[in-house]
Amino acid sequence: MSFGNDPAVPAHTAPGTSLTAARRARELARTVGGRAVDVLVVGLGATGAGAALDAAARGLSVAAIDAHDLAFGTSRWSSKLVHGGLRYLASAQFDVAHESAVERGVLMARTAPHLVGAQPFVLPLTPLVSRGQAALAWAGFRAGDGLRLAARTARATLPVPRRLSAVETRHLAPAVRGTGLRGGLLSWDGRLTDDARLVTALARTAAGRGARVLTRVRALELTGSGARVRDELTGEEGEIRARAVINASGVWAGGLVDGIRIRPSRGTHLVLRSGLLGPVPAGLHIPVPGETNRFVLVLPQDDGRVYVGLTDEPVEGGVPDVPEVPESDVGFLLDVLASALDVPIRRDDVAGAFAGLRPLLDTTPATGSASAPRTADISRRHAVLTSPDGVITVVGGKLTTYRRMAEDAVDTTVAAHGLGAGPSPTAALPLVGAASPRILAALRAPHRLVRRYGTEAPAVHALGARDPRLREPVLEGRHPVTRAELLWAVRQEGALDESDLLDRRTRIGLVPSDRTTALEAAREVLGETLGSR
Numbered sequence: 001m002s003f004g005n006d007p008a009v010p011a012h013t014a015p016g017t018s019l020t021a022a023r024r025a026r027e028l029a030r031t032v033g034g035r036a037v038d039v040l041v042v043g044l045g046a047t048g049a050g051a052a053l054d055a056a057a058r059g060l061s062v063a064a065i066d067a068h069d070l071a072f073g074t075s076r077w078s079s080k081l082v083h084g085g086l087r088y089l090a091s092a093q094f095d096v097a098h099e100s101a102v103e104r105g106v107l108m109a110r111t112a113p114h115l116v117g118a119q120p121f122v123l124p125l126t127p128l129v130s131r132g133q134a135a136l137a138w139a140g141f142r143a144g145d146g147l148r149l150a151a152r153t154a155r156a157t158l159p160v161p162r163r164l165s166a167v168e169t170r171h172l173a174p175a176v177r178g179t180g181l182r183g184g185l186l187s188w189d190g191r192l193t194d195d196a197r198l199v200t201a202l203a204r205t206a207a208g209r210g211a212r213v214l215t216r217v218r219a220l221e222l223t224g225s226g227a228r229v230r231d232e233l234t235g236e237e238g239e240i241r242a243r244a245v246i247n248a249s250g251v252w253a254g255g256l257v258d259g260i261r262i263r264p265s266r267g268t269h270l271v272l273r274s275g276l277l278g279p280v281p282a283g284l285h286i287p288v289p290g291e292t293n294r295f296v297l298v299l300p301q302d303d304g305r306v307y308v309g310l311t312d313e314p315v316e317g318g319v320p321d322v323p324e325v326p327e328s329d330v331g332f333l334l335d336v337l338a339s340a341l342d343v344p345i346r347r348d349d350v351a352g353a354f355a356g357l358r359p360l361l362d363t364t365p366a367t368g369s370a371s372a373p374r375t376a377d378i379s380r381r382h383a384v385l386t387s388p389d390g391v392i393t394v395v396g397g398k399l400t401t402y403r404r405m406a407e408d409a410v411d412t413t414v415a416a417h418g419l420g421a422g423p424s425p426t427a428a429l430p431l432v433g434a435a436s437p438r439i440l441a442a443l444r445a446p447h448r449l450v451r452r453y454g455t456e457a458p459a460v461h462a463l464g465a466r467d468p469r470l471r472e473p474v475l476e477g478r479h480p481v482t483r484a485e486l487l488w489a490v491r492q493e494g495a496l497d498e499s500d501l502l503d504r505r506t507r508i509g510l511v512p513s514d515r516t517t518a519l520e521a522a523r524e525v526l527g528e529t530l531g532s533r
Contacts (some may be wrong), residue, residue: 016035017208017432019494021530025214027063028231032238037061037212038419039410040227040242042219042256045075046195046280046399048248049213050406050426055246056209058410058421063240063412064203067218067232068321069500070493071199074250077323077356078399079269079297079309082107082116082190084151084158085400086144090293096381097147103401104190105153112431113441114454115198118158119191119299122173123186123285126340127180133287134185138163141187142294161187172282177342179355186282193302195399196504200493201431202402208432215494222247222256222392243388244417246409247393250359251319257387260395263362264319268329269309271510277343280306286340288322296336302448303479303507305351310332312414315357323355352511361396384412392416403427416466433457446478460488474506474521475514481506486525496530498522 031037039055041048042068052064068070085100107116124136141161148158169184172177176184192198203213203372216232221459226241247257254260274280284298299307311329330353337345361383382397382405394409407424414421433454443450445457453460463484464471470484489495489505501522503509508518 006029014208015033017204018492028214031063034249036241039061041246042247044070046199046402047405049199050402051246051248051409052211053202053428054406054410054424055204056206056211057425060421061226062211065214065217069215071196071504074356075199076196077354078195080192080195082400084147089143100400101147101151105151106427108157114433115193116190118188120282121187121285122282123185124176125182158188175277175341175343177198222391244413245391251357253393253395257391257393261362263360264357265360266313266315266316266355267310268325269307270333270350272306274304274306325353325355359395384408474518490529
Protein backbone atom coordinates (compact mmCIF):
# COMPACT_ATOMS: atom_id res chain seq x y z
CA MET A 1 0.00 0.00 0.00
CA SER A 2 1.34 3.43 -0.91
CA PHE A 3 1.49 6.20 1.67
CA GLY A 4 -0.01 8.39 -1.04
CA ASN A 5 -3.29 6.53 -0.39
CA ASP A 6 -3.08 6.85 3.40
CA PRO A 7 -5.61 9.43 4.68
CA ALA A 8 -3.26 10.27 7.57
CA VAL A 9 -0.68 11.59 5.09
CA PRO A 10 -1.27 14.84 3.15
CA ALA A 11 -1.99 14.08 -0.51
CA HIS A 12 1.08 15.80 -1.97
CA THR A 13 2.08 12.82 -4.14
CA ALA A 14 1.03 13.02 -7.78
CA PRO A 15 -1.10 10.06 -8.93
CA GLY A 16 0.76 7.27 -10.65
CA THR A 17 4.26 8.45 -9.69
CA SER A 18 4.91 5.92 -6.93
CA LEU A 19 7.61 3.39 -7.82
CA THR A 20 7.42 0.21 -5.75
CA ALA A 21 8.67 -3.35 -5.88
CA ALA A 22 5.12 -4.55 -6.53
CA ARG A 23 4.65 -2.13 -9.45
CA ARG A 24 7.97 -3.22 -10.94
CA ALA A 25 6.91 -6.88 -10.79
CA ARG A 26 3.54 -6.17 -12.44
CA GLU A 27 4.93 -4.05 -15.22
CA LEU A 28 7.86 -6.37 -15.89
CA ALA A 29 5.39 -9.25 -16.34
CA ARG A 30 3.37 -7.13 -18.79
CA THR A 31 6.42 -6.02 -20.76
CA VAL A 32 8.62 -9.09 -21.20
CA GLY A 33 7.02 -11.25 -23.86
CA GLY A 34 4.09 -8.84 -24.13
CA ARG A 35 2.85 -6.44 -26.77
CA ALA A 36 5.40 -4.12 -28.33
CA VAL A 37 5.82 -0.70 -26.76
CA ASP A 38 6.43 2.36 -28.91
CA VAL A 39 9.82 3.11 -27.33
CA LEU A 40 12.26 1.05 -25.28
CA VAL A 41 14.85 3.15 -23.43
CA VAL A 42 17.98 1.41 -22.18
CA GLY A 43 19.68 3.20 -19.30
CA LEU A 44 18.11 5.08 -16.40
CA GLY A 45 20.61 7.80 -15.72
CA ALA A 46 19.59 11.41 -16.27
CA THR A 47 19.51 11.14 -20.07
CA GLY A 48 17.69 7.80 -20.16
CA ALA A 49 15.13 8.82 -17.55
CA GLY A 50 14.76 12.11 -19.41
CA ALA A 51 14.16 10.26 -22.68
CA ALA A 52 11.55 8.04 -21.03
CA LEU A 53 9.77 11.14 -19.72
CA ASP A 54 10.02 12.94 -23.04
CA ALA A 55 8.56 10.01 -25.00
CA ALA A 56 5.81 9.33 -22.45
CA ALA A 57 4.90 13.02 -22.30
CA ARG A 58 4.31 12.93 -26.08
CA GLY A 59 1.80 10.14 -25.59
CA LEU A 60 4.02 7.23 -26.63
CA SER A 61 4.04 3.93 -24.74
CA VAL A 62 7.42 3.52 -23.04
CA ALA A 63 9.44 0.90 -21.22
CA ALA A 64 12.71 2.03 -19.62
CA ILE A 65 15.19 -0.48 -18.22
CA ASP A 66 18.47 -0.46 -16.34
CA ALA A 67 20.72 -3.32 -15.29
CA HIS A 68 21.08 -1.75 -11.85
CA ASP A 69 19.19 1.13 -10.22
CA LEU A 70 18.12 4.65 -11.07
CA ALA A 71 21.22 6.88 -11.35
CA PHE A 72 23.53 3.92 -10.79
CA GLY A 73 26.23 5.20 -13.18
CA THR A 74 27.62 8.63 -14.02
CA SER A 75 24.51 10.54 -12.95
CA ARG A 76 25.23 10.07 -9.25
CA TRP A 77 28.92 11.02 -9.44
CA SER A 78 28.68 14.61 -10.70
CA SER A 79 29.72 17.82 -8.94
CA LYS A 80 26.00 18.40 -8.26
CA LEU A 81 26.29 21.58 -10.33
CA VAL A 82 24.01 22.80 -13.10
CA HIS A 83 26.55 24.73 -15.13
CA GLY A 84 25.79 27.77 -17.21
CA GLY A 85 28.39 26.88 -19.82
CA LEU A 86 31.13 29.34 -18.87
CA ARG A 87 34.03 26.95 -19.48
CA TYR A 88 32.80 26.28 -23.01
CA LEU A 89 33.12 29.94 -23.95
CA ALA A 90 36.87 29.69 -23.33
CA SER A 91 37.13 26.95 -25.97
CA ALA A 92 34.83 28.79 -28.39
CA GLN A 93 32.04 26.19 -28.04
CA PHE A 94 29.42 28.93 -28.10
CA ASP A 95 26.52 26.65 -29.00
CA VAL A 96 27.30 24.32 -26.08
CA ALA A 97 27.65 27.28 -23.72
CA HIS A 98 24.30 28.76 -24.75
CA GLU A 99 22.56 25.39 -24.57
CA SER A 100 23.91 24.87 -21.04
CA ALA A 101 22.71 28.29 -19.91
CA VAL A 102 19.25 27.71 -21.38
CA GLU A 103 18.88 24.29 -19.76
CA ARG A 104 20.09 25.65 -16.42
CA GLY A 105 17.35 28.25 -16.58
CA VAL A 106 14.73 25.62 -17.43
CA LEU A 107 15.67 23.58 -14.36
CA MET A 108 15.86 26.54 -11.99
CA ALA A 109 12.72 28.35 -13.08
CA ARG A 110 10.31 25.71 -14.36
CA THR A 111 11.02 22.01 -14.10
CA ALA A 112 12.91 21.52 -10.80
CA PRO A 113 13.18 24.70 -8.70
CA HIS A 114 12.97 22.57 -5.54
CA LEU A 115 16.10 20.64 -6.53
CA VAL A 116 18.17 23.38 -8.21
CA GLY A 117 19.11 26.66 -6.56
CA ALA A 118 21.66 29.44 -6.91
CA GLN A 119 25.12 28.70 -5.51
CA PRO A 120 27.63 31.50 -4.80
CA PHE A 121 31.30 30.86 -5.54
CA VAL A 122 34.35 32.85 -4.48
CA LEU A 123 37.58 32.83 -6.46
CA PRO A 124 40.17 34.07 -3.93
CA LEU A 125 42.89 36.26 -5.43
CA THR A 126 45.84 34.71 -3.65
CA PRO A 127 49.49 35.44 -4.57
CA LEU A 128 49.37 32.37 -6.85
CA VAL A 129 46.71 34.06 -9.01
CA SER A 130 48.38 36.62 -11.25
CA ARG A 131 46.64 39.84 -12.17
CA GLY A 132 46.39 38.60 -15.72
CA GLN A 133 44.68 35.41 -14.57
CA ALA A 134 42.34 37.44 -12.37
CA ALA A 135 41.43 39.71 -15.29
CA LEU A 136 40.76 36.68 -17.49
CA ALA A 137 38.58 35.06 -14.82
CA TRP A 138 36.64 38.30 -14.29
CA ALA A 139 36.03 38.61 -18.03
CA GLY A 140 34.79 35.03 -17.99
CA PHE A 141 32.36 35.67 -15.14
CA ARG A 142 31.01 38.74 -16.93
CA ALA A 143 30.60 36.66 -20.09
CA GLY A 144 28.81 34.05 -17.98
CA ASP A 145 26.36 36.72 -16.87
CA GLY A 146 25.85 37.52 -20.54
CA LEU A 147 24.97 33.86 -21.07
CA ARG A 148 22.43 34.14 -18.25
CA LEU A 149 20.90 37.16 -19.95
CA ALA A 150 20.84 35.47 -23.37
CA ALA A 151 19.14 32.44 -21.79
CA ARG A 152 16.53 34.78 -20.22
CA THR A 153 17.24 33.63 -16.69
CA ALA A 154 16.15 36.32 -14.24
CA ARG A 155 18.78 38.13 -12.19
CA ALA A 156 16.68 37.35 -9.15
CA THR A 157 17.39 33.68 -9.90
CA LEU A 158 21.12 34.14 -10.55
CA PRO A 159 22.64 37.38 -9.17
CA VAL A 160 25.28 39.41 -10.98
CA PRO A 161 28.98 38.62 -10.38
CA ARG A 162 31.03 41.20 -8.51
CA ARG A 163 34.46 41.95 -7.12
CA LEU A 164 35.15 41.42 -3.42
CA SER A 165 37.52 43.12 -1.03
CA ALA A 166 39.89 41.00 1.00
CA VAL A 167 37.62 41.43 4.03
CA GLU A 168 34.54 40.34 2.06
CA THR A 169 36.43 37.38 0.64
CA ARG A 170 37.44 36.18 4.11
CA HIS A 171 33.86 36.63 5.31
CA LEU A 172 32.49 34.38 2.55
CA ALA A 173 35.49 32.03 2.59
CA PRO A 174 36.98 32.01 6.11
CA ALA A 175 39.25 29.04 5.34
CA VAL A 176 41.16 30.96 2.66
CA ARG A 177 44.71 32.03 3.56
CA GLY A 178 44.76 35.74 4.39
CA THR A 179 48.44 36.38 3.73
CA GLY A 180 48.79 38.28 0.46
CA LEU A 181 45.07 38.04 -0.32
CA ARG A 182 44.11 40.84 -2.74
CA GLY A 183 40.37 40.19 -2.67
CA GLY A 184 38.15 37.84 -4.60
CA LEU A 185 35.64 37.38 -7.39
CA LEU A 186 32.07 36.37 -6.58
CA SER A 187 30.07 34.45 -9.19
CA TRP A 188 26.91 32.33 -9.22
CA ASP A 189 25.86 29.08 -10.81
CA GLY A 190 23.14 26.46 -10.39
CA ARG A 191 23.50 23.69 -7.82
CA LEU A 192 21.55 20.48 -7.44
CA THR A 193 20.53 19.33 -4.00
CA ASP A 194 21.39 15.86 -5.28
CA ASP A 195 21.96 14.55 -8.80
CA ALA A 196 20.53 11.10 -8.04
CA ARG A 197 17.37 12.72 -6.67
CA LEU A 198 16.94 14.55 -9.98
CA VAL A 199 17.03 11.20 -11.79
CA THR A 200 14.52 9.75 -9.32
CA ALA A 201 12.20 12.70 -9.96
CA LEU A 202 12.54 12.22 -13.72
CA ALA A 203 11.75 8.51 -13.49
CA ARG A 204 8.75 9.06 -11.25
CA THR A 205 7.40 11.84 -13.46
CA ALA A 206 7.77 9.51 -16.45
CA ALA A 207 5.94 6.78 -14.51
CA GLY A 208 3.15 9.25 -13.84
CA ARG A 209 2.81 9.60 -17.61
CA GLY A 210 2.55 5.84 -18.03
CA ALA A 211 6.17 4.82 -18.60
CA ARG A 212 7.17 1.42 -17.21
CA VAL A 213 10.31 2.07 -15.17
CA LEU A 214 12.09 -1.27 -14.71
CA THR A 215 15.29 -1.39 -12.68
CA ARG A 216 17.42 -4.56 -12.32
CA VAL A 217 16.63 -5.50 -15.94
CA ARG A 218 19.77 -5.96 -18.03
CA ALA A 219 19.82 -5.57 -21.81
CA LEU A 220 21.77 -8.53 -23.17
CA GLU A 221 21.30 -7.69 -26.84
CA LEU A 222 19.74 -4.75 -28.69
CA THR A 223 18.13 -4.59 -32.11
CA GLY A 224 16.04 -1.96 -33.80
CA SER A 225 12.91 -3.85 -32.75
CA GLY A 226 13.62 -4.56 -29.09
CA ALA A 227 15.98 -6.29 -26.71
CA ARG A 228 16.78 -9.60 -25.14
CA VAL A 229 16.82 -8.95 -21.40
CA ARG A 230 17.47 -10.62 -18.08
CA ASP A 231 15.74 -9.93 -14.77
CA GLU A 232 18.71 -9.54 -12.45
CA LEU A 233 16.59 -10.42 -9.41
CA THR A 234 15.48 -13.83 -10.72
CA GLY A 235 17.85 -14.63 -13.59
CA GLU A 236 14.93 -15.15 -15.99
CA GLU A 237 15.46 -14.04 -19.60
CA GLY A 238 13.00 -12.87 -22.20
CA GLU A 239 12.26 -10.39 -24.99
CA ILE A 240 10.96 -6.84 -24.91
CA ARG A 241 9.51 -5.84 -28.26
CA ALA A 242 9.47 -2.20 -29.32
CA ARG A 243 8.83 -0.12 -32.40
CA ALA A 244 11.97 1.90 -31.56
CA VAL A 245 14.94 1.56 -29.21
CA ILE A 246 16.97 4.35 -27.56
CA ASN A 247 20.37 3.42 -26.16
CA ALA A 248 21.09 5.87 -23.33
CA SER A 249 23.52 3.72 -21.38
CA GLY A 250 26.29 6.32 -21.12
CA VAL A 251 29.81 4.95 -20.78
CA TRP A 252 28.44 1.47 -21.51
CA ALA A 253 26.78 2.50 -24.81
CA GLY A 254 29.50 1.02 -26.98
CA GLY A 255 29.02 -2.40 -25.44
CA LEU A 256 25.46 -2.58 -26.75
CA VAL A 257 25.80 -1.04 -30.21
CA ASP A 258 28.69 -1.63 -32.62
CA GLY A 259 30.57 1.38 -33.90
CA ILE A 260 30.06 3.59 -30.83
CA ARG A 261 33.44 4.57 -29.38
CA ILE A 262 33.42 6.16 -25.94
CA ARG A 263 36.47 7.82 -24.41
CA PRO A 264 35.66 7.97 -20.68
CA SER A 265 37.05 10.78 -18.57
CA ARG A 266 37.30 10.35 -14.80
CA GLY A 267 36.17 13.10 -12.48
CA THR A 268 37.14 12.57 -8.83
CA HIS A 269 35.75 14.30 -5.73
CA LEU A 270 36.79 14.16 -2.10
CA VAL A 271 34.26 14.20 0.74
CA LEU A 272 35.22 16.20 3.85
CA ARG A 273 33.33 16.83 7.07
CA SER A 274 32.28 20.49 7.00
CA GLY A 275 33.73 21.12 10.47
CA LEU A 276 37.24 20.82 9.03
CA LEU A 277 36.88 24.07 7.13
CA GLY A 278 34.75 25.91 9.68
CA PRO A 279 31.83 27.95 8.30
CA VAL A 280 31.46 27.59 4.52
CA PRO A 281 29.03 30.33 3.41
CA ALA A 282 30.04 30.02 -0.25
CA GLY A 283 31.72 27.57 -2.56
CA LEU A 284 35.24 28.15 -3.83
CA HIS A 285 36.90 28.23 -7.22
CA ILE A 286 40.58 27.48 -6.60
CA PRO A 287 42.73 27.87 -9.73
CA VAL A 288 44.91 24.88 -10.55
CA PRO A 289 48.50 26.13 -10.54
CA GLY A 290 49.93 26.25 -14.05
CA GLU A 291 46.49 26.08 -15.74
CA THR A 292 44.66 29.07 -17.19
CA ASN A 293 41.10 27.76 -17.26
CA ARG A 294 40.95 24.92 -14.76
CA PHE A 295 39.67 25.10 -11.20
CA VAL A 296 39.14 22.84 -8.23
CA LEU A 297 35.71 23.38 -6.66
CA VAL A 298 34.96 23.39 -2.96
CA LEU A 299 31.22 22.84 -2.68
CA PRO A 300 29.39 22.88 0.69
CA GLN A 301 26.45 20.50 1.05
CA ASP A 302 23.31 20.62 3.17
CA ASP A 303 24.20 17.40 4.98
CA GLY A 304 27.28 18.48 6.93
CA ARG A 305 29.75 17.55 4.22
CA VAL A 306 31.88 19.38 1.68
CA TYR A 307 32.81 18.07 -1.78
CA VAL A 308 36.18 18.93 -3.31
CA GLY A 309 36.70 18.23 -7.00
CA LEU A 310 37.29 17.60 -9.70
CA THR A 311 39.82 15.93 -11.91
CA ASP A 312 39.59 15.27 -15.64
CA GLU A 313 41.68 12.23 -16.48
CA PRO A 314 41.38 9.75 -19.37
CA VAL A 315 40.40 6.18 -18.46
CA GLU A 316 41.86 3.24 -20.33
CA GLY A 317 40.59 -0.34 -20.41
CA GLY A 318 37.21 -1.69 -19.36
CA VAL A 319 34.49 0.35 -17.73
CA PRO A 320 33.80 -0.72 -14.13
CA ASP A 321 30.35 -0.55 -12.56
CA VAL A 322 31.75 1.65 -9.77
CA PRO A 323 34.97 3.55 -10.65
CA GLU A 324 37.80 3.50 -8.13
CA VAL A 325 39.51 6.64 -6.88
CA PRO A 326 43.28 6.53 -7.44
CA GLU A 327 45.54 8.02 -4.79
CA SER A 328 47.07 10.26 -7.45
CA ASP A 329 43.72 12.07 -7.80
CA VAL A 330 43.41 12.44 -4.03
CA GLY A 331 46.91 13.87 -3.79
CA PHE A 332 46.28 16.30 -6.66
CA LEU A 333 43.12 17.69 -5.06
CA LEU A 334 44.76 18.02 -1.63
CA ASP A 335 47.73 19.85 -3.18
CA VAL A 336 45.44 22.38 -4.89
CA LEU A 337 43.56 22.92 -1.62
CA ALA A 338 46.86 23.53 0.17
CA SER A 339 47.73 26.27 -2.34
CA ALA A 340 44.86 28.47 -1.13
CA LEU A 341 43.62 27.43 2.30
CA ASP A 342 44.83 28.44 5.74
CA VAL A 343 43.45 25.19 7.13
CA PRO A 344 45.67 22.13 6.56
CA ILE A 345 43.71 19.22 5.06
CA ARG A 346 45.56 15.93 5.34
CA ARG A 347 44.92 12.54 3.79
CA ASP A 348 43.43 11.27 7.06
CA ASP A 349 40.89 14.10 6.95
CA VAL A 350 39.31 12.72 3.76
CA ALA A 351 36.14 10.97 4.95
CA GLY A 352 35.28 9.59 1.53
CA ALA A 353 35.86 9.96 -2.19
CA PHE A 354 33.98 9.19 -5.38
CA ALA A 355 34.72 9.13 -9.08
CA GLY A 356 32.47 9.30 -12.11
CA LEU A 357 33.13 8.59 -15.76
CA ARG A 358 31.99 11.12 -18.35
CA PRO A 359 30.78 9.38 -21.53
CA LEU A 360 32.68 11.48 -24.07
CA LEU A 361 32.23 10.52 -27.70
CA ASP A 362 35.58 9.57 -29.25
CA THR A 363 35.79 11.13 -32.71
CA THR A 364 39.54 10.67 -33.17
CA PRO A 365 40.78 8.28 -35.88
CA ALA A 366 40.66 4.71 -34.61
CA THR A 367 44.37 4.24 -35.26
CA GLY A 368 45.57 7.61 -34.08
CA SER A 369 45.75 7.27 -30.30
CA ALA A 370 49.14 8.95 -30.12
CA SER A 371 47.67 12.27 -31.23
CA ALA A 372 44.42 11.99 -29.29
CA PRO A 373 43.52 15.14 -27.34
CA ARG A 374 43.28 15.29 -23.57
CA THR A 375 39.80 14.37 -22.32
CA ALA A 376 39.64 17.86 -20.80
CA ASP A 377 39.77 19.21 -24.37
CA ILE A 378 37.13 16.91 -25.90
CA SER A 379 33.88 18.67 -26.74
CA ARG A 380 30.93 18.19 -24.39
CA ARG A 381 28.55 18.32 -27.33
CA HIS A 382 26.16 15.43 -27.38
CA ALA A 383 25.44 13.26 -30.38
CA VAL A 384 22.45 11.20 -31.53
CA LEU A 385 23.57 8.31 -33.71
CA THR A 386 21.54 5.70 -35.61
CA SER A 387 22.93 2.18 -36.11
CA PRO A 388 22.35 0.24 -39.35
CA ASP A 389 19.51 -1.73 -37.73
CA GLY A 390 17.85 1.38 -36.35
CA VAL A 391 18.94 1.63 -32.71
CA ILE A 392 19.16 5.29 -31.66
CA THR A 393 22.14 6.03 -29.38
CA VAL A 394 22.46 9.31 -27.47
CA VAL A 395 25.86 9.97 -25.95
CA GLY A 396 28.16 12.76 -24.81
CA GLY A 397 26.83 15.96 -23.28
CA LYS A 398 26.56 16.47 -19.53
CA LEU A 399 24.10 16.42 -16.68
CA THR A 400 22.96 20.02 -17.20
CA THR A 401 21.78 19.32 -20.74
CA TYR A 402 20.11 15.96 -20.12
CA ARG A 403 16.68 17.32 -21.14
CA ARG A 404 17.88 18.64 -24.50
CA MET A 405 19.73 15.37 -25.14
CA ALA A 406 16.58 13.41 -24.38
CA GLU A 407 14.48 15.68 -26.61
CA ASP A 408 16.89 15.30 -29.53
CA ALA A 409 16.98 11.51 -29.09
CA VAL A 410 13.19 11.24 -29.09
CA ASP A 411 12.88 13.66 -32.03
CA THR A 412 15.23 11.42 -34.03
CA THR A 413 13.35 8.31 -32.92
CA VAL A 414 9.95 9.71 -33.87
CA ALA A 415 11.20 10.79 -37.30
CA ALA A 416 13.15 7.61 -38.05
CA HIS A 417 10.40 5.20 -37.05
CA GLY A 418 7.34 7.17 -38.09
CA LEU A 419 5.86 7.35 -34.59
CA GLY A 420 2.80 9.50 -34.13
CA ALA A 421 3.97 12.14 -31.66
CA GLY A 422 4.18 15.90 -31.48
CA PRO A 423 6.99 18.14 -30.23
CA SER A 424 8.55 17.75 -26.80
CA PRO A 425 6.68 19.45 -23.92
CA THR A 426 9.39 18.83 -21.29
CA ALA A 427 10.82 22.37 -21.16
CA ALA A 428 7.61 23.39 -19.39
CA LEU A 429 6.81 20.15 -17.59
CA PRO A 430 7.41 20.31 -13.80
CA LEU A 431 8.96 17.24 -12.22
CA VAL A 432 7.50 15.49 -9.19
CA GLY A 433 7.75 17.89 -6.25
CA ALA A 434 8.24 21.05 -8.30
CA ALA A 435 6.41 24.27 -7.49
CA SER A 436 7.03 28.00 -7.47
CA PRO A 437 9.33 29.44 -4.77
CA ARG A 438 6.29 31.02 -3.10
CA ILE A 439 4.50 27.69 -2.76
CA LEU A 440 7.65 25.87 -1.65
CA ALA A 441 8.35 28.49 1.03
CA ALA A 442 4.84 28.06 2.46
CA LEU A 443 5.06 24.29 2.90
CA ARG A 444 4.79 22.99 6.47
CA ALA A 445 7.98 20.97 6.49
CA PRO A 446 11.64 21.55 7.35
CA HIS A 447 13.55 23.49 4.73
CA ARG A 448 15.98 20.59 4.24
CA LEU A 449 13.12 18.28 3.25
CA VAL A 450 11.63 20.89 0.91
CA ARG A 451 15.00 21.13 -0.87
CA ARG A 452 14.95 17.35 -1.40
CA TYR A 453 11.26 16.53 -1.89
CA GLY A 454 9.56 19.78 -2.86
CA THR A 455 5.79 19.60 -2.46
CA GLU A 456 6.09 16.03 -1.14
CA ALA A 457 8.09 17.24 1.88
CA PRO A 458 4.98 17.53 4.14
CA ALA A 459 4.10 13.90 3.38
CA VAL A 460 7.62 12.75 4.27
CA HIS A 461 7.55 14.88 7.42
CA ALA A 462 4.14 13.49 8.39
CA LEU A 463 5.55 9.97 8.59
CA GLY A 464 7.58 11.06 11.60
CA ALA A 465 4.54 12.66 13.20
CA ARG A 466 2.73 9.32 13.10
CA ASP A 467 5.69 7.30 14.37
CA PRO A 468 8.30 9.11 16.50
CA ARG A 469 10.84 6.41 15.72
CA LEU A 470 10.80 7.51 12.07
CA ARG A 471 11.88 11.02 13.08
CA GLU A 472 15.22 9.69 14.33
CA PRO A 473 18.28 10.46 12.19
CA VAL A 474 19.87 7.32 10.82
CA LEU A 475 23.27 8.72 11.89
CA GLU A 476 22.84 10.90 14.95
CA GLY A 477 25.13 13.94 14.73
CA ARG A 478 26.74 12.88 11.46
CA HIS A 479 24.02 13.03 8.80
CA PRO A 480 20.47 14.46 8.88
CA VAL A 481 18.64 11.72 6.91
CA THR A 482 15.87 10.12 8.98
CA ARG A 483 14.26 6.69 8.92
CA ALA A 484 11.16 8.34 7.44
CA GLU A 485 13.20 9.23 4.34
CA LEU A 486 14.36 5.64 3.99
CA LEU A 487 10.77 4.44 4.28
CA TRP A 488 9.62 6.98 1.69
CA ALA A 489 12.33 5.76 -0.69
CA VAL A 490 10.99 2.20 -0.49
CA ARG A 491 7.31 3.15 -0.67
CA GLN A 492 7.55 5.86 -3.36
CA GLU A 493 10.96 5.92 -5.05
CA GLY A 494 11.61 2.34 -6.13
CA ALA A 495 14.39 1.47 -3.67
CA LEU A 496 14.84 -2.30 -3.54
CA ASP A 497 17.92 -2.86 -1.37
CA GLU A 498 20.36 -1.24 1.06
CA SER A 499 22.54 0.21 -1.72
CA ASP A 500 19.54 1.93 -3.31
CA LEU A 501 18.76 3.54 0.03
CA LEU A 502 22.24 4.51 1.19
CA ASP A 503 24.05 5.22 -2.08
CA ARG A 504 21.41 6.84 -4.30
CA ARG A 505 18.13 7.85 -2.56
CA THR A 506 20.36 9.33 0.14
CA ARG A 507 24.10 10.01 -0.03
CA ILE A 508 25.03 8.42 3.29
CA GLY A 509 27.17 5.87 1.45
CA LEU A 510 29.69 8.45 0.22
CA VAL A 511 31.42 8.07 3.61
CA PRO A 512 32.22 4.36 4.12
CA SER A 513 32.14 4.50 7.93
CA ASP A 514 28.72 6.19 7.85
CA ARG A 515 27.46 3.59 5.41
CA THR A 516 28.52 0.75 7.69
CA THR A 517 26.75 2.32 10.66
CA ALA A 518 23.56 2.97 8.66
CA LEU A 519 23.26 -0.54 7.20
CA GLU A 520 21.24 -1.89 10.11
CA ALA A 521 18.63 0.87 9.86
CA ALA A 522 18.36 0.37 6.09
CA ARG A 523 17.85 -3.38 6.53
CA GLU A 524 15.20 -2.83 9.19
CA VAL A 525 13.21 -0.47 6.95
CA LEU A 526 13.46 -2.84 4.00
CA GLY A 527 12.46 -5.83 6.11
CA GLU A 528 9.48 -4.09 7.66
CA THR A 529 8.30 -2.62 4.35
CA LEU A 530 9.03 -5.14 1.62
CA GLY A 531 8.57 -8.05 4.00
CA SER A 532 5.02 -6.94 4.73
CA ARG A 533 3.93 -7.13 1.08
